[in-house]
Every structure is written in C-alpha cells, then in structure tokens.
Amino acid sequence: MPPLSELIARLAFLTTGPAVAGLVVTASLIILLRDWRTSLAALLAQYLLTGFLLTRLITPEVATVKTLVGALVGLILYLTARRRPWDRPGNPYEPYRLPPTDQEAFPVSAPFRLLALILTGLVVHSLLNSYPPPEVPRDIGFACYWLTLMGLLTMILTTGPWKAGLGLLTFMTGFELFYAALESSLSVMGFLEIISLFMALAIAYLVMAGKAEGREEQ
Amino acid sequence: MASPLPLIILPLAMAPVVYVLGRWPVVAFLSASVTALATAGLCLRLPANNSAYVLGRELALDHSGQMVIVFILGTAAILFFCAWLTSQSPGPPRHPSAEPGAGPAQERRQAAAMSWPNQPDTSFIPLGLAILGLLNGVVAMRPFLFAALLLEIAAIVAVFAIQGNRPERAEGPGPTRAGLKYLTMTALALPCFLIAAWLFELHARYPHNAALAEPTVILLALGFAILLGAVPFQAWLPAVAVRSPLVMAFLIGTVHPVLFWLMISLLQRNPWLMVDSRAFQLLTLGGLVTAWVGGLLALSQQDFGRLLAYAALSELGCILVGLGMASTAGLTAIALQWVNRSLALVLTSLGVTTLRRYTSSDAFANLGHGARRMPLLSAGLLVGLFSLAGVPPTGGFAGRWPIYNLVYKANPLYALALALSGGAVALGCWRGLLALFGPDTQPEWGREPLPPAIVMLILTLLCLAWGLFPQLLSPPIWKWVESVTWLGFSHPT
Numbered sequence: 001m002p003p004l005s006e007l008i009a010r011l012a013f014l015t016t017g018p019a020v021a022g023l024v025v026t027a028s029l030i031i032l033l034r035d036w037r038t039s040l041a042a043l044l045a046q047y048l049l050t051g052f053l054l055t056r057l058i059t060p061e062v063a064t065v066k067t068l069v070g071a072l073v074g075l076i077l078y079l080t081a082r083r084r085p086w087d088r089p090g091n092p093y094e095p096y097r098l099p100p101t102d103q104e105a106f107p108v109s110a111p112f113r114l115l116a117l118i119l120t121g122l123v124v125h126s127l128l129n130s131y132p133p134p135e136v137p138r139d140i141g142f143a144c145y146w147l148t149l150m151g152l153l154t155m156i157l158t159t160g161p162w163k164a165g166l167g168l169l170t171f172m173t174g175f176e177l178f179y180a181a182l183e184s185s186l187s188v189m190g191f192l193e194i195i196s197l198f199m200a201l202a203i204a205y206l207v208m209a210g211k212a213e214g215r216e217e218q
Numbered sequence: 219m220a221s222p223l224p225l226i227i228l229p230l231a232m233a234p235v236v237y238v239l240g241r242w243p244v245v246a247f248l249s250a251s252v253t254a255l256a257t258a259g260l261c262l263r264l265p266a267n268n269s270a271y272v273l274g275r276e277l278a279l280d281h282s283g284q285m286v287i288v289f290i291l292g293t294a295a296i297l298f299f300c301a302w303l304t305s306q307s308p309g310p311p312r313h314p315s316a317e318p319g320a321g322p323a324q325e326r327r328q329a330a331a332m333s334w335p336n337q338p339d340t341s342f343i344p345l346g347l348a349i350l351g352l353l354n355g356v357v358a359m360r361p362f363l364f365a366a367l368l369l370e371i372a373a374i375v376a377v378f379a380i381q382g383n384r385p386e387r388a389e390g391p392g393p394t395r396a397g398l399k400y401l402t403m404t405a406l407a408l409p410c411f412l413i414a415a416w417l418f419e420l421h422a423r424y425p426h427n428a429a430l431a432e433p434t435v436i437l438l439a440l441g442f443a444i445l446l447g448a449v450p451f452q453a454w455l456p457a458v459a460v461r462s463p464l465v466m467a468f469l470i471g472t473v474h475p476v477l478f479w480l481m482i483s484l485l486q487r488n489p490w491l492m493v494d495s496r497a498f499q500l501l502t503l504g505g506l507v508t509a510w511v512g513g514l515l516a517l518s519q520q521d522f523g524r525l526l527a528y529a530a531l532s533e534l535g536c537i538l539v540g541l542g543m544a545s546t547a548g549l550t551a552i553a554l555q556w557v558n559r560s561l562a563l564v565l566t567s568l569g570v571t572t573l574r575r576y577t578s579s580d581a582f583a584n585l586g587h588g589a590r591r592m593p594l595l596s597a598g599l600l601v602g603l604f605s606l607a608g609v610p611p612t613g614g615f616a617g618r619w620p621i622y623n624l625v626y627k628a629n630p631l632y633a634l635a636l637a638l639s640g641g642a643v644a645l646g647c648w649r650g651l652l653a654l655f656g657p658d659t660q661p662e663w664g665r666e667p668l669p670p671a672i673v674m675l676i677l678t679l680l681c682l683a684w685g686l687f688p689q690l691l692s693p694p695i696w697k698w699v700e701s702v703t704w705l706g707f708s709h710p711t
Binding site for chain 1: 273363364370371374375377381394397398401402408409413416
C-alpha cells in the first residue's frame with residue numbers, strides 16, 4: 001500500500017476544482033433529497049472531499065484525521081438511522097423517506113427547495129465578491145460559503161432532528177474548512193473534532209428520542 | 219494542588235458516578251449536591267491567580283472568577299435538591315369526593331397527569347454536574363479560544379439534559395424541538411467566538427490596528443446574544459421552559475452568569491475593544507429590544523411555563539441594559555440582579571414543575587381554584603414571577619431600580635421602555651393570578667404536596683427579604699465589583 005503522501009500526490013487533481021464541484025453536489029443532495037441513505041452518503045462524501053481540500057491548508061496527516069472523524073460521525077448517524085423505524089416495510093422499492101417527525105418547517109416541495117438552493121448560490125457568489133474569506137484561496141472560499149449557507153438553509157427548511165442535524169454538520173464542515181486556514185494549532189483542531197463527535201451524538205440522541213415518541217403514539 | 223484543575227475534574231469525574239447512582243434518587247441527589255458544594259468550598263480555598271498549565275494553556279482564577287464559580291455551584295446544588303424534591307412528591311391525589319368509578323374522562327385526566335411533562339426528570343443531575351465542570355473550565359481558562367470551545371461542549375451536553383430520558387408528548391412543543399433549537403443556536407455562536415479569538419491574536423501581533431475593534435465587537439456581540447438567548451435568538455427559551463422548567467432554570471442560573479463574567483473579563487483584558495463605543499451601544503439597544511419583546515410576549519401567554527421563559531427574557535434585557543451603562547453602579551445592580559434572578563428562577567421553576575406534577579397542566583385555563591387548594595405553591599409561583607418582573611417589594615425590584623435610575627440619567631425614554639417591559643410581565647403574572655383565583659376547573663384534586671410547598675415558602679420569604687433588605691447582599695457584591703478594574707471602582711450610593 002502506498003504511503004499517505006504518495007496517495008495524496010496521486011489524488012492531487014481532486015484537491016482543486018473537482019472537490020469544490022463535488023461539495024456543491026453533496027450539499028445540494030442533502031437539501032434536495034428526502035431519502036436518508038442518499039443524504040448520509042452525501043454527508044460522508046462531503047467529509048471526504050473536504051479532507052482533500054484541507055490538504056492544501058494543513059498537513060495531510062491532520063486532514064486525514066479530520067476525514068476519519070467525519071467517517072465516525074457518519075457511522076454514528078448510520079447506526080442511529082438503521083434503528084429508526086422509518087424504513088417502510090411495504091414496498092421494498094420505495095425510497096426510504098423521512099419519518100413524520102422529520103417534516104419541514106413549512107410545506108416545501110422539491111421545486112421550492114431547488115429555487116431556494118439557486119438563490120443561495122447567488123448569495124454565495126455575491127458574498128464571495130464582496131467579502132472574500134481571508135487567508136484562503138478563492139475556490140476554497142467559495143466552498144466555505146457554499147457549505148455554511150447550505151447548512152443554514154437545511155436547518156431553516158426543516159424542524160426534524162435528522163435533516164436539521166445533517167444541515168448543522170454541513171454548516172460546521174464549511175466553517176472548519178475556513179477556520180483551518182486561520183488556526184493551525186493541533187489542540188484547537190482536536191477540540192473541534194471532539195465537538196463534531198459530540199454534535200453527532202446529540203443529533204443521534206434526538207433522532208432516537210423522536211423514535212421513542214413514535215412508539216408511544218402507536 | 220492549588221490550581222483550578224480540580225474544580226474541573228471533580229464534577230466531571232462525579233458525573234458518571236451520579237449517573238450510576240440514579241437508581242437511588244436520594245443518593246444521586248446527595249452525591250451531586252455534595253460534589254457541587256465541595257467544589258465550591260475548594261474554589262473558595264484556592265489562592266487567587268495561581269496558574270496551572272494544561273496542553274500549554276494557562277488555567278488561573280482571579281477573585282471575580284472564584285465568586286462566579288461559587289455562585290453557579292450554589293445555584294446548581296439548590297436546583298439538584300429541587301429536582302429530587304419534585305421527583306419524590308406524590309402524583310395527583312384523588313379528591314375524597316372523587317369515586318374510583320367516576321368516569322373515563324376523569325381517569326384519562328389522571329393518566330395524563332402522570333405522563334410527561336408531569337413526571338419530573340432527574341436525569342439532568344449527572345449531566346448538570348458535567349456542565350458545571352466544563353463551565354468551571356470556561357471561567358478558569360485564560361485563552362478565550364479554549365474557553366469558547368469548552369462552552370460549546372457544555373452547550374452540547376446541555377442538549378442531552380434538555381431532552382432528558384423521556385419521549386416528547388404529541389401536544390408538546392414538537393418532537394425534540396427544544397433540544398434541537400438549543401443545539402443549533404449554540405452551534406451558530408461557535409464560529410463567531412472562534413473568529414473573534416483569531417482577531418484577538420491578530421491584535422496581539424498588530425496592536426496599533428484600530429480597524430480590528432469593530433469586527434471583533436460585532437462578532438462577540440453576536441456570539442453572546444445567541445448564547446444568552448437575546449432577541450432574536452430566543453427561540454430555545456420557551457421550548458426548553460415547556461419541556462423542563464428546572465433545566466431552563468439550571469441553564470439560565472449557571473450558564474448566563476458565566477457568559478456575563480466572560481463578557482466583562484474580555485473587556486477587562488482587552489481595553490482596546492472599548493475604543494469602539496459600539497460595544498456598549500449594542501448592549502443597551504439589544505437589551506432594550508430583548509426586554510420589550512420579552513415583556514410583550516409574557517403579556518400574551520396562557521401558561522406558566524412560557525410566562526416564566528418570557529419573564530426571564532425580559533429580565534435578561536434589563537441586565538444587558540445595566541451592563542451597557544458601563545458604570546460601577548450598573549455593574550453592582552446587575553450583580554444584585556443575578557442573585558435575585560437565580561432565586562426567582564429556582565422558585566418559579568420549582569412551582570411550575572410541582573404544578574405540572576400535581577395537576578394535569580400549567581395552563582391558566584386548567585388551574586381554577588388553584589390558589590385556595592395550593593396556597594403556598596401559588597404564592598411562591600407568583601412572587602417568583604413578580605420578582606422577575608421587578609415588582610416591589612420582591613428582590614427583582616431591588617435589582618431593577620438602580621438600573622432604571624442609571625438608564626433614566628442616560629435617556630429617560632429608555633428607562634420608561636424598561637419599566638413598561640417589566641409592567642407587561644407583571645400584567646402577564648396578574649392574568650395568572652386571576653386564573654388561580656378563577657372558578658374551580660378540577661374538583662378532583664386535593665391539597666398541595668407539603669415538602670415542595672415548605673421549600674417554596676422558604677424561597678418566597680428569601681425573595682421578599684432580599685427585596686426589603688438588599689444591603690444584606692452588598693458586601694460580597696462590592697467585593698466582586700472591586701475586582702472589575704476597567705470601570706474604576708467607587709462605592710455606589
């Protein structure tokens with residue numbers, strides 16, 4: 001197996017445009033799709049792509065640790081989602097939809113979410129030109145704004161812990177991408193990763209509490 | 219070991235022990251309270267400004283920090299006792315006239331009374347200990363960056379305490395809404411603090427760069443406003459109050475003093491922030507808006523849980539305005555207000571929790587005849603709420619009056635606005651009072667449970683005593699204000 005530095009050198013093409021494009025797609029999938037498996041896969045891909053971008057700002061070893069923590073967050077959420085009875089036993093070909101407790105804050109159809117996404121994209125473009133984030137290259141600045149605003153939009157559009165939790169983690173990923181350029185201290189990075197894990201646990205706990213509620217109602 | 223480290227480690231280490239002891243509530247409560255009080259005693263014995271280093275970061279406590287830690291630990295110990303007390307008090311008793319076969323409607327009401335939120339949840343006791351350990355760390359940690367990170371971890375732990383170990387009720391504030399709102403709000407504050415900490419570092423490198431003050435002040439104001447739950451970030455307050463009044467009282471009674479202390483110590487350690495007078499303008503205006511919105515919303519509430527939340531919001535606005543006056547007298551008044559506020563919050567949250575435990579709800583419509591059947595509980599509840607509104611002769615008035623005077627000197631209209639917000643909260647309480655004296659809606663309930671009623675009586679008398687003799691609290695408060703050097707101390711008249 002090649003060493004980490006060689007692996008990163010081989011995948012260097014992913015640390016620029018493709019990673020940013022990938023982040024645009026993953027954050028959009030989280031906001032547009034209601035299927036929990038696709039959303040979770042998008043979140044995991046998001047952590048991986050952020051890891052690639054981070055190799056331009058911090059040492060590859062630290063970026064790898066951040067990606068691994070992202071994988072742990074994904075694992076926590078996957079195990080939680082598997083225990084939640086939202087996989088309808090009826091038609092196995094039906095997509096796995098959000099449970100009744102994970103409804104949107106107000107009725108929003110897919111076209112509405114798409115429109116909101118496009119408008120947020122315009123806001124990101126405008127912000128990037130007016131207030132470019134300091135200390136980071138322009139493409140990474142775009143990714144930071146995109147992820148944070150998409151995370152916020154996801155949190156605004158939903159009241160349920162699952163979707164809002166994914167939005168919160170997306171928001172934090174965008175912020176950490178920006179903050180990695182400002183603060184390179186390992187202890188700060190460590191604290192931020194602990195916070196990410198705690199957040200994932202809190203989201204998982206809230207999702208399971210919703211499940212308990214569903215059982216009680218039955 | 220004369221360093222602040224044990225103040226962090228002791229509560230954190232005891233949290234899992236108390237969790238395991240949860241099977242025996244009295245042992246768990248006693249362990250938690252003893253831990254909180256022992257940590258407070260340890261804090262008082264620590265020599266001031268004795269440093270320790272963890273991961274190369276300095277931990278040290280000055281006198282003002284010590285007093286804040288002792289204050290929050292004392293508040294927490296009382297709240298742990300209240301949580302245990304409400305979990306021990308009997309459920310809704312049947313009135314002698316209510317026959318066993320009185321009908322399905324009455325049985326349903328009895329069953330509802332025993333379900334959430336009437337069943338008190340003591341799971342917050344071990345989590346509360348963990349939060350206390352982290353808050354002690356926030357106070358002791360010298361670099362602001364790490365204090366902010368610890369604060370965020372404490373906020374995430376608080377989400378577990380808010381949710382408790384009970385499912386949501388269908389007619390509640392929505393599934394898991396309270397915990398989720400708190401989690402998202404506190405997460406939004408973290409970036410503000412971390413970028414502000416980076417700006418502090420930049421200022422250390424370029425001390426003559428005056429342009430750094432403005433973004434730092436704005437980011438700090440935003441971060442503190444989000445964490446304090448000031449308007450427009452107050453969404454979590456009523457949700458948590460409906461979910462668990464005791465947890466709300468715990469969060470406000472412990473996290474808010476630490477946040478205010480952090481704010482004051484930041485201004486003390488970074489006098490360059492005060493070059494931009496916007497910091498105090500933001501505090502004053504934000505406080506006024508918070509007080510007004512809190513007052514207006516309190517006026518329109520239909521239950522005691524939400525009324526408590528909005529009364530606390532209005533009180534928060536008053537404290538922010540007091541801090542915005544940037545004077546020794548203002549600081550003395552807000553310190554007095556902290557003490558009274560914590561007492562009023564403990565009193566009111568104990569009242570609401572007992573009311574929910576004992577009757578089917580805390581909604582005004584269901585509490586007719588409550589004042590006659592539960593006189594001590596009703597009196598305590600109303601004195602607590604009137605204290606939050608600043609109505610004489612309660613303790614809240616003693617804290618609010620100096621703030622009104624100070625604000626009047628700066629701008630009479632602001633003082634009028636503050637007084638009106640307090641009046642709106644008082645009117646909301648008046649509506650609650652009328653409901654408690656209203657026609658009998660639940661003839662099946664018997665008399666109030668004695669242990670919580672006695673505790674409420676003691677707290678009510680304390681609340682009134684501090685209103686009538688506020689000078690009893692003056693010596694420790696002056697000693698605390700003396701340590702805030704950026705104002706230039708002089709004994710307020």
